[in-house]
Amino acid sequence: MDSVVLLRPVPDPVEELELNDDGNDLDRDYLGYVLNEFDDHALEEALLLKEAAGGTLTVLGLGSADEMEQILHTALAKGADEAIKLGDDLSHLSVSAQTEIFVSALEGRSYDLILTGVQAADELDGQLAVRVAAKLRIPHVSVVVGADAGDGSVRVTKEFWGGITADYQVQTPTVLGIQAARQAPRYVAVSLIRQAQQSGALSEIDVDPPPDKSGVRVVSVRVPETGVGAEMIGGDEEAAAEKIVEIIRAAGVK
């Protein structure tokens, strides 16, 4: 089973998000990016499939320059056969535009499975996994929590809600929007990442950003007011602990 994993960085969720002067986007000048956590799970699931059933594993990465190289080298170190960086620093494109870029990069390649994260925190105009599938006219399954490769098909588990899941037999090629891999994404030794950096296995494809056809425009952004209606507890941990116990007792818990 030959797989392609689509990777995108997102603004580091741990960082404080600042807004730009126009108030219609994040201030991206100093923003740090990390791999979308669901894409990391997609990569892990692809690695597990490759280990179980063989085949090739290619990763395609789109987005901010430095971080993407690091992300692709890490993927190579983990066991990807080939890593390709699409364009240079094409971060913050609409999902519609990302779809165009990934689809043209996939042209002429043979694959059974395309895997990517079920969503990314900045996917304002839809989910990449489903858009890519619809563009390629191949089936898709979102919110996948495990896959098992067969002959001409793949068996996947899709999660609904309340812990209820459904198993599907899906014809290949297909696109899977991965929610969680069967196991937590693996770590890889820094020495292996360094080896991957020196191996020259990372290639690049020039990409011109396509015009945005999403039809969706951000007018303004804001940081939602937190603590509205919430009473913020001040003081150190001791004072906070005392107050929290008081609140719990007042809520009728003895």
Added chain:
Amino acid sequence: MSDVFVVTEHLQGELTETSFELIALARDIAAQTGGRVVAGLVGSGVIGLAAELGGADRIVVVDDPAFENFSPDGHAAVYASLIEGSPIVLIPYTSMGMDVASALSTTSGIPLVSFCTSISVDDGLGATCQLYAGKIEADVEVAGDRAIFAVLSGSTSAEDGRSGAAAEVTRVDNPVESELRSTCLGLTEPEGGDVDITSEDVLVVVGRGIESEDNIAEAQEVADLLGGAVAGSRPIIDQGWLAKDRQVGKSGLTVKPKVYLTLGVSGAPEHVEGMKDAETIIAVNTDPQAPIFAVAHYGWVGDIFDLLPELVDKLEAD
């Protein structure tokens, strides 16, 4: 006179709360556009569910054995045909809706807006969206006069979407001629564990801020002292640190305990969905911007590892 189309969803014979929330939103929009609310209902043996959808003016039903189970590409293909004639389409941003919305938008070219919490139609089509896991709120505008909105669960009250009225029901044949490329092999229910977090009075809820499986012991101690249970956010369950039946949120369970104490949970929309109706929510997080503080009743900005020993002390002395 624009009609508003609602994609409803159901599982195991039950319509979801989100379906009713979307009907409530659609009613508001239709009141402004002067159009009707049209609900789509697709499944097998589902005609009976139409009686619950009286909040709509018209229900279009595809009742066909091919849709005995949700079919990711099948439902998308059916809805591509059903939404024709409705310029505004609302789809739940859920496991099922995700497979429908982006496919509809890609094949039809109608713009799609995700993560919506409200929709406006007064000055062109627009929406308010929650981006970056709830850390940013955005007002967006859509070009043209058609749009698909994928709406987050809990955006409005489901009650407002329920009605005993009888809507006009139209049955249509399955418009999808091609064979479905995925086959559902069956549903699996979660295994019941030792604790039912939906019936606990106190939940101590750990998020990624807890950092390691070993650290959960301290949260467990607090839960024990309060006669409650420990629950977790999704990453904690994905790591295998807590069992699946301890997960709160969109893909886990919905809980309404007396006290919901979060330790290092950021408050992503998918988590909030499962806990926003808890009676008393107390949040602890080092990040003052964490969206969890928007739903909490009480909040403390600080380190859970400083707080936990103090909390254990206070409860032991209490």
